[in-house]
Amino acid sequence: MNVLLMLLVVLPAWLAVPLKYTTRTASISFFSSTPLEDIDAHNRQVGAAFDAATGQVAFTAAMRDFQFKRSLMQEHFNENYMESERYPKATFAGRVLSYTPELLQQAGPQTVQVEGDLTLHGVTRRVRVPGTLELRGTQLLMQSKFTVAPADFKIEIPALVRAHLAKTMEVTVEAACGPAT
């Protein structure tokens, strides 16, 4: 009897705990442009999660899943710059600033600021980036565009190719998350 009572009390409360949204097919792309060379790469197998109760955000991306137009560039990216054997993943754990669950009830993309720890090439930095959030049907859409400087993450660029790589990379993140089961 006691167990049943506990279930009756706990179950509705547990169901009412707001949803987490997640996906394995978020995308991250980056772009570097110099007069000598344009470099762009994308990764469409990024894991993303959003906690609609608290506004917590998490991303994880395997470095080896970044695809380049040139296979040699991809090799250099993993071998010489990101050292993917030692640092296989990039992660982000943060939260939407001044978040309330009511934000998702508004129509259209909501502009937000996200602050958190970005880990890349084994270096973790606190960053704050702009983005948008939108609840469309059962899908939670996240979008962000920001810049990352390789030098901030101890990614060495030899003098010989310095003119080919921009000082900062333009990073675009897009995620369409479904309710977590």
Added chain:
Amino acid sequence: MIRPFLFFRYLVLLLLLTGATRAYCQNDLLSSLERQTADSLRPTYTTATFKGTRVINGQSVETPGAHTLLFLISHRFGQLNSGAYNFFGLDQATIRLGLEYGLTDRLAVGVGRSSLEKTFDGFLKYKLLRQGSGPRAMPLSATLLATSALSTLKFGDERTGVRRLTYTYQVLLARKISPALSVQLMPTLIHRNFVATSNAQNDVYAVGVAARQKLTKRFALTGEYYYLLPGTTADQFRNSLALGFDIETGGHVFQLHVTNSQGMIEKFFVPQTTGRWWQGDLYFGFNVSRAFTLGGR
């Protein structure tokens, strides 16, 4: 009927539980995401076991990626011990110009022309096994190589086209032991359609070993040795030994080395090496490769 006291206890318990999870939420969300995505990790293939498609003279397990065209210039000066009159070998040169193209990420074709014996060569190269990490990953890479070489030199005799052909078959087995150290084993068979003397072997067997040790991200030491299996060829010729280093700069790879072999294709350096290291019969040389990407991936 719910007793108010019991209800209150459950409520407190529930608040405690949710409160506790909320405090660690930031780490929890990322770690639960990482747990979820862990099983989707596919085996990843090891890349850049060697910097170039050549270790020094011989081929490495690497092929140009899909739609990549590689232009190779291989160059050997004359013998270092040929004296001041020949400027220690720098007056003389043998050269091979080559093109290699990746039809897929695993299959490559190549052609080349060596100044030595005015030889044309062509090859097919296929990555049979690829070293990787993750579930069901291979511990090593295996690349198959088949080459043919046609000498167009005017010999004294009337030599037919068929007699001018030499074939090489290699199984290249390599393992990238650490990001810096790679090793390779190369069982080799060379078949010569025509040999000049009756006691020379048409089929020559050899086993090669090679290694690459990175000193920095873009600079590496390389070594390569081909051991001729006992036979008349092994009695008359030397085993090929080459030592050098690789320098990588963007789309180029520069390889500088010394070797006791003059030729830059298998049919020369495996069965026809004559130089003796300890007597200074050494050839200083370099390989330069440039990659061009044709079309999209």
